Amino acid sequence: MPARRRVATAASVAFVGVAPLVLTALGAAPAAAHGSMGDPVSRVSQCYAEGPESPKSDACKAAVAAGGTQALYDWNGIRIGDAAGRHQELIPDGKLCSAGSDAFKGLDLARADWPATAVSSGSYTFKYRVTAPHKGTFKVYITKEGFDPAKSLAWDDLDLQNPVATVTDPAASGGFYTFSGTLPKRSGKQVLYAVWQRSDSPEAFYSCSDVTFGGASTGGDGGSTPAPSASAPSEEQIEDGADESTVEHNGHGDQDASTSAEPVAKTEANQPKAAGTTENLAETGGDSSTSYIAMGGAAALALGAAALFMSVRRRATDGTRR
Incomplete structure (x- = not known):
């Protein structure tokens, strides 16, 4: 030749x-962070705490009927990988709680009996359950006075000009980002909408938390039957369900839940390192x-x-x- x-x-x-x-x-898309509001507990976390295979509340049963159980096992994965702050552009009205993802469509069901956390106006300490910490900004919005919980949540329902909490790069401790905010005067059933926009990636995470001001909220029939009280999943529940999840807990680099960026012992699953630790690639954006x-x-x-x-x-x- x-x-x-x-x-x-x-x-x-x-x-x-x-x-x-x-x-x-x-x-290949950048690796995903993971988390959801823990207090007030998000809809998806609440339903996961009830048990994906046999939820107790009518709302969570309906969510499973609409979208299946996998969405609950993937409770920390409601995300848009390339959001880059374009939340309203990418998420249509009526699909805020699922972030427009068909996999989580059960969370968008318009009903007034979602389990709710009792709150009152004034200062509030928010706790965001995180399984993979990242630098970024949290913003939490609340629905406007007069919001009808029996209707689908739309962007216009939120007071976008006055977030109840805004914080950048809070420290992760004990599996939570903890930060302060102020709840305005409201009455009855409301929804808190949390947006976590990463600064080391265009990825963003979303969650809906149902709350009630002034006592128990009414159920879906509009009568006096109270909606169930919300409760977050325990650490044991989170660890037990990790094997069923399709998103990584503590890991990065792909969507394989069985792999991670660094070896993590089974007993340390879902226990993120504190923010600022250089050995955690997730936190530094590595x-x-x-x-x-x-x-x-x-x-x-x-x-x-x-x-x-x-x-x-x-x-x-x-x-x-x-």
């Missing part, structure tokens, strides 16, 4: 071999930046191989013409 042809063949093989790697790298570095390296290799391939072909063609 002539030397020129051998070089051209080698360049072609290099290009063909590297190209799939580039496509794979470019198609998971997403590492992905981008890999993409850039693969792209550079592909471009180099393509350039070599085209150069050799041009020389071979010129030699033939001579």
Whole structure:
């Protein structure tokens, strides 16, 4: 085989071999963070606490009937990977609690009997249950006075101009981000909508928490039957259900719940390191930046191989013409 042809063949093989790697790298989404509001407990966490296979409240039973049990096992995965602050643009009215995801559609059911946390106006300490901490900003919004809990939640139902809590990079401790806010004067059943926008990735997380001001809320029939009181899942429940989850607890790099960015003992499952620890890639943003570095390296290799391939072909063609 002539030397020129051998070089051209080698360049072609290099290009063909590297190209799939580039496509794979470019198609890989940044790893996901995970969490949901723990106090006031979110709808999905409440239903998970009741038991995905046999929920107790009518609302959670209806949610499972509509969307299946997997959504509850994946309680910490209501997210949009490329949100980048475009929450209203990406999530349509009536689908705020699911973040527009069909997998969590049961959480969008319009009914007044969702289990609720009793609250009152004034200062409130929010606790966000996190299984993979990241830097970012939390904003918590509340529905406007006169909100009808028996109707689907829409963006216009929220007081977007006056979030009840806003905090950036709170410290994670004991499995929770804890931060303060102020609840305004309201009455009856309301909804708190939490948005966690990461700063080390465009990914954002969402959750709906049902609350009631001034005592027990009425049930779905509009009568005097109180809606059940909400309660968060225990650490034991979270650990027991981790094997059924399709999202990673403490891990990053893909959507395989059985893998993680660093070895984590079974007894440490769902116990994130405190914010600021350099060994936790999730907290420092190492998971997403590492992905981008890999993409850039693969792209550079592909471009180099393509350039070599085209150069050799041009020389071979010129030699033939001579």
